Amino acid sequence: MYKLSGVVKNYKKGRGTVHALQGVDLVIEDAEWLAIQGPTGHGKSTLLQILGGLDRPSAGTVELDGVNLSRMRESRLTRVRARSIGFIFQTFNLIPTLNAAENVEVALVPLRVSGAARKARAEQALRSVGLGDRLRHLPSELSGGQQQRVAIARALVKEPSVLLADEPTGNLDEGTRDEIIDLLEDLWVGRGLTMVLVTHDSTVAGRAQRHGQMNDGRLTVVPVTGQARQPGSRPALG
Amino acid sequence: MFFTYLRRELRRRLRQAIFIALGLAVGIGLVITVTAASDGVKNGQAAVLHSLYGVGTDVTVTQPPAAGASRATTFGFRQQIQAFRRGQIATGTKININNLVNTQYGTLGADSVGKVAGLRSVHSTAGGLSLNDVTVTGTVPSVKAGSGSIASNFTTNSFALEGVDVSNTSLGALSAAKMTAGGGFTSSEAKADDAVIDSNYAQQNKLKVGDTVAVGGTSFKVIGIARVPQGGSPPDVYIPLAPAQSIGKSSGASLASKVNTIYVSVASATDIPAVQTEIAKALPKATITDQDNLASQVSGSLASASSLANNLGKWLSVAVLIAAFLLASLLTMAAVARRVREFGTLKALGWPTWRIIRQVMGESITIGIIGGAAGVALGYAGAELIDKLAPKLSATVGSSSPAPAAGGGALKSLLSNVPHTVSVTLTAPVTIDVIVLAVLLALAGGLIAGIFGGWRAARLRPAAALAKVE
Numbered sequence: 001m002y003k004l005s006g007v008v009k010n011y012k013k014g015r016g017t018v019h020a021l022q023g024v025d026l027v028i029e030d031a032e033w034l035a036i037q038g039p040t041g042h043g044k045s046t047l048l049q050i051l052g053g054l055d056r057p058s059a060g061t062v063e064l065d066g067v068n069l070s071r072m073r074e075s076r077l078t079r080v081r082a083r084s085i086g087f088i089f090q091t092f093n094l095i096p097t098l099n100a101a102e103n104v105e106v107a108l109v110p111l112r113v114s115g116a117a118r119k120a121r122a123e124q125a126l127r128s129v130g131l132g133d134r135l136r137h138l139p140s141e142l143s144g145g146q147q148q149r150v151a152i153a154r155a156l157v158k159e160p161s162v163l164l165a166d167e168p169t170g171n172l173d174e175g176t177r178d179e180i181i182d183l184l185e186d187l188w189v190g191r192g193l194t195m196v197l198v199t200h201d202s203t204v205a206g207r208a209q210r211h212g213q214m215n216d217g218r219l220t221v222v223p224v225t226g227q228a229r230q231p232g233s234r235p236a237l238g
Numbered sequence: 239m240f241f242t243y244l245r246r247e248l249r250r251r252l253r254q255a256i257f258i259a260l261g262l263a264v265g266i267g268l269v270i271t272v273t274a275a276s277d278g279v280k281n282g283q284a285a286v287l288h289s290l291y292g293v294g295t296d297v298t299v300t301q302p303p304a305a306g307a308s309r310a311t312t313f314g315f316r317q318q319i320q321a322f323r324r325g326q327i328a329t330g331t332k333i334n335i336n337n338l339v340n341t342q343y344g345t346l347g348a349d350s351v352g353k354v355a356g357l358r359s360v361h362s363t364a365g366g367l368s369l370n371d372v373t374v375t376g377t378v379p380s381v382k383a384g385s386g387s388i389a390s391n392f393t394t395n396s397f398a399l400e401g402v403d404v405s406n407t408s409l410g411a412l413s414a415a416k417m418t419a420g421g422g423f424t425s426s427e428a429k430a431d432d433a434v435i436d437s438n439y440a441q442q443n444k445l446k447v448g449d450t451v452a453v454g455g456t457s458f459k460v461i462g463i464a465r466v467p468q469g470g471s472p473p474d475v476y477i478p479l480a481p482a483q484s485i486g487k488s489s490g491a492s493l494a495s496k497v498n499t500i501y502v503s504v505a506s507a508t509d510i511p512a513v514q515t516e517i518a519k520a521l522p523k524a525t526i527t528d529q530d531n532l533a534s535q536v537s538g539s540l541a542s543a544s545s546l547a548n549n550l551g552k553w554l555s556v557a558v559l560i561a562a563f564l565l566a567s568l569l570t571m572a573a574v575a576r577r578v579r580e581f582g583t584l585k586a587l588g589w590p591t592w593r594i595i596r597q598v599m600g601e602s603i604t605i606g607i608i609g610g611a612a613g614v615a616l617g618y619a620g621a622e623l624i625d626k627l628a629p630k631l632s633a634t635v636g637s638s639s640p641a642p643a644a645g646g647g648a649l650k651s652l653l654s655n656v657p658h659t660v661s662v663t664l665t666a667p668v669t670i671d672v673i674v675l676a677v678l679l680a681l682a683g684g685l686i687a688g689i690f691g692g693w694r695a696a697r698l699r700p701a702a703a704l705a706k707v708e
Contacts, residue, residue, distance in 0.1 A: 046701075054586055055701035075590065082588020089704070093583040097246035102239070109239050110588040118239070154587070 002028040002051060002162075002194070007060035009046050009217075020046040021057065022217035030161070033188055033195040034221070035205035038214030044198045045166055047214065051196060052085050052164045053077045064162070082110040086155030090167035092147040094139040094154075100126055101135040104154045111158060125157035126150065129183060145176035149183065156187060163188070165197045169204055181207055244600050251573060255605050258566045262609025262683045263616055265559035266676045270617020272555045273675070274666035275624055282664060296510055299354060299500040299517055299524045301344035304489075331378045333392065338371050338399065338454030340488035340498055348495035350521060354502055357516045359509035364409040365497035367401030367482045371453050371475065397439065397474035399453060401482025401497075404428050409501040412464065412476055420447035420462030429480045433458035437465040439474035453477060454485035562609075563683050570602050570691035581695050582703025591696050598695050599688030606684020614676050621666035630663050 009021040020043045028034055038044050049055040050062055053069050062069045064084070069077060086107075094103045104122035113121065123135055129149040139147055148168060155163055168184065169177040181204055188195050199205050212221040248255050327333075351365040376392030400411040404423040407413060412422065418437050433451050440446065440463045450457040458477055466472035479497070486493040504513050514526045574581070581594050 049701045049704070052586065054704065055699070078585070078588055078590050080588075081586060085588075087583075087586045089583070091579075093579060093704075095243075095580055095583075097250045098243065102242060105239060106243075106584070106589075107587045110590060110593065115239075 001030050001063075001065060002026065003061075003063040004051075005061050005063075007047075007050060007057045007062060009043070009050060009055070010058045019217050021050070023060070024217075024219045026212070026219060026221065028194060028196065030194055031188075031192040032210065033185075033193075033197070033208045034210045034212055035208035036196065036198045036212040036214055036219070037200065037202065037205050040200075042214045043217040043219075044214045047219065048164050048166050048196060048198050051162075052087060053081050078110070082107075083158065084161050086158065086160040086163045088148070088151050088155050088163065088165040088168045090170040092139070092144075092151045092171075094147055094150055096139055099136045099138050100131060100142065100150045100153075103139070103150055104157050107154045107158050121157055122153070125153040128156075129153045143176075144172050145179060148172065148176075148180055152180070152183060152187070156191070159191070161194060163193045163195045165195070167198055167200065169199065169201060177201070177204070240597065240600065243597060244604060247597075247601055248604060254569055254573065255608075258569050258605050258687070259609035259612060261562035261565045262606060262680060263612035265555065265562035265683075266610055266613025266679050267616025267620055268555040268558050269679060270614065270668060270672050270676050271620030271624070271666065272552060273672050274617070274621040274668045275664070276552070277667055277669065277672075278624070278665045281667070296504040296507070297502040297513060297517065297526060297528045299346070299350075299502065299521060299526055300498060301346055301521070301524050303342065303344045327378050329378050329380045332376075333378060334373070334375045336371070336373045336452055336455045338369050338482070338486045340367070340486060340493060341370050343368060343498040344523070345488050345493065345496040345498050346500065346521070346524070350524075351497060351500055353520045354500050354517055357513060357520065359505045359513050359516075361503040361505045362406060362409060363503070364403040364406040364501045365479060366403060366410050366499040366501060367399075367479060367486060367493060367497055368411075368473070368499055369399045369401065369482060369486050369493075370396050371399050372396040373452070399475045399477065399482065400473035401479040401486070402434075402476050404478045409503055410499075411473055413501075415464035415466050415472070418463050418465050420460070422462050422464070423476075423478060427461075428478050430478060431456060431458045431481060432461045432478065434462040434464050434476040435460055436472050436474050436476075437463050451475060453481075456481070456485055559679065559683075563686050566602070566605070566609075566683055566687035567690040570598070570687040571694050574598060574691045574694045577695075578698060578703045581698050582700050585698070585700035586704060594695050595688075595692035598691040599685070602688030602691055603681065603684035606680045606682075606687070609683065610677055610680020613680060614673060617672070617676060618668055621668045624664065624666035 004024055004026040007021050007024040007026075008019075010017050010019050012018075024043075024047060036044050036047065046055065050057055050070075053064075053072070057070050060070070064080070067080075069080065072080070095106065098106065101119065101122045104125050105118045108118045108121060123132070126132060126135055126149075129152050131146060131149050131153065134142060134146060134150075137146075139150070142150065148171075152168075163184075165184070169180050172180060184195070184197075185207060187193065195208075197204070197208060205211050210221055212219050346365075351363050354360060355363040373395045374392050375395075379391045402410060402412050402423060404427055405425045407423060412434065415422075415434075417434075420434075422434060423432065433453065435445055435451065440460075445451065445460055445463075447460055447463060449460045451460060452458075453475065458475075458481075464472075464476070483493045483496060488496070502513065502517070504510050510528055514528065517524060517526050584594055585591070
């Protein structure tokens with residue numbers, strides 16, 4: 001469970017100071033799916049980075065399962081990211097020189113999984129996202145949707161408790177978008193993940209249990225349909 | 239994963255990797271070639287110097303002749319000339335006088351060798367006597383006593399002689415010699431009337447092993463013929479030190495227990511300056527000469543090659559190496575800058591910073607090793623080229639060279655009297671030390687580039703790195 005209290009994030013930009021987050025309070029229950037929407041530059045990605053331990057708040061606390069991430073030493077924070085948090089990015093962020101299986105293996109490297117086990121788990125993860133026949137393909141040999149599937153496999157191969165996705169369908173056409181969202185939802189349901197998804201797409205956001213709106217660094221959270229959706233009850237895409 | 243990632247990344251930026259490796263290779267190749275050429279020049283110089291100086295000798299100690307000592311023109315015959323002028327020698331008397339005289343150097347006391355031998359860092363010593371054997375033959379002319387020139391009636395023959403410490407022939411005048419016939423001295427021959435003669439002198443005088451040679455009026459049996467390599471100006475005859483001391487005279491005085499040259503071998507080359515200082519304290523009037531003093535008197539193309547290798551070559555290779563290191567560092571940093579998103583992603587996936595630095599350094603060191611291997615090949619090729627193309631170099635030692643400010647002594651005298659030009663074939667030996675140096679340089683180049691690249695990668699904040707994606 002995430003618990004954010006009074007989270008503020010300021011950073012310098014030129015001579016001025018940007019107030020990216022201005023006192024965000026938020027609780028995300030285990031296995032909950034929260035979608036965050038908002039205009040560009042209003043703090044969505046900053047919030048996601050703070051949730052993922054990629055950045056630290058200027059003020060306030062960020063607790064994950066009762067542990068304050070904002071005061072954690074960098075080495076420990078790195079271990080938390082390696083074990084518990086999966087990331088998916090808008091631009092997939094695959095390593096261009098490694099094939100699909102090796103890209104997935106990369107996530108297991110900091111966990112010191114042996115080479116053979118790493119390979120087996122990576123191939124299994126790719127098969128689970130429907131890429132069993134693309135194991136040795138380089139990212140440049142895959143479509144956008146396939147690349148994002150590799151990124152999803154990479155995020156989930158270590159079996160994290162949290163999945164943070166930053167515009168995961170932003171670079172995809174509508175049909176591929178739907179496939180990816182279906183896949184993410186299946187994984188959310190199947191694995192009991194806590195999922196936070198930043199998106200501009202209201203259709204995608206509509207699939208989440210709760211919906212947060214970021215405006216000028218302030219977050220307002222409401223259930224999508226007025227009542228929290230349970231995993232498995234899937235509304236139709238618009 | 240480390241090696242897979244490393245291999246793929248190097249393949250991705252193959253051109254850049256080749257460019258960096260080539261830069262390092264040129265630098266390292268130059269260092270190897272220049273070092274090999276420099277070693278070759280040093281070997282050439284050593285060959286020249288050893289022929290003059292003696293293999294194994296680090297320092298020689300001599301002393302200038304005392305004021306009023308016997309002049310070379312009289313060769314110790316002052317007494318006989320005076321007797322003739324006073325009419326004590328009758329006209330028509332046949333003269334045949336053979337003296338062994340010390341004409342060039344001052345004598346050093348019996349305890350001098352022991353004093354030097356007892357100094358710290360001195361490995362071994364050997365005393366020597368550099369003398370001249372002079373024979374005057376002729377008939378006393380019919381002239382009024384006390385007037386006129388008598389020189390035209392007499393024939394003078396002389397040869398250079400070295401009294402050798404037979405207990406330590408690894409030092410001194412015979413140390414560089416190779417026996418071409420017969421044998422050398424053994425310690426049992428310390429007092430024997432045996433002689434070793436120089437091969438050129440033997441040829442000129444048609445002498446062979448078993449013949450005799452007159453030294454200061456005493457017959458010495460020729461037991462060996464020696465050749466001193468690379469020319470130089472070796473003595474004509476070598477006899478054991480004891481008979482040389484017994485027969486030789488210095489200004490009419492006996493040379494018993496005296497020497498005029500002390501050859502010194504020092505425990506370590508780094509100790510040479512300290513040993514020189516200590517000798518100067520122990521023997522304040524002595525002239526102390528080391529190979530550097532002697533080397534400064536070497537001129538000709540060998541000296542030019544030495545100067546070229548040590549100055550231009552050294553600085554050129556250092557400059558190229560620094561440029562290669564800088565290039566490698568800058569290109570590695572630029573490569574890291576282009577991979578900000580990649581490293582940010584790895585950090586987001588939980589890769590600790592050290593693992594990312596290791597990856598960057600691994601790539602740089604691999605390039606360094608490839609550059610080093612190519613550099614060794616280039617260096618070998620350069621050295622081979624020198625071996626194939628280098629002309630014979632000549633070294634001129636003697637009056638054409640300026641005398642050193644300090645030192646000189648016996649050798650200075652030897653050198654300044656007779657200029658010698660010695661030909662040396664320049665080789666460029668690539669030693670294991672040079673290969674080790676090349677490998678270390680390659681690793682250093684890779685490490686330096688990797689440290690810069692790794693430092694840049696380590697400074698990346700994951701959030702900032704990923705922000706570039708947006």
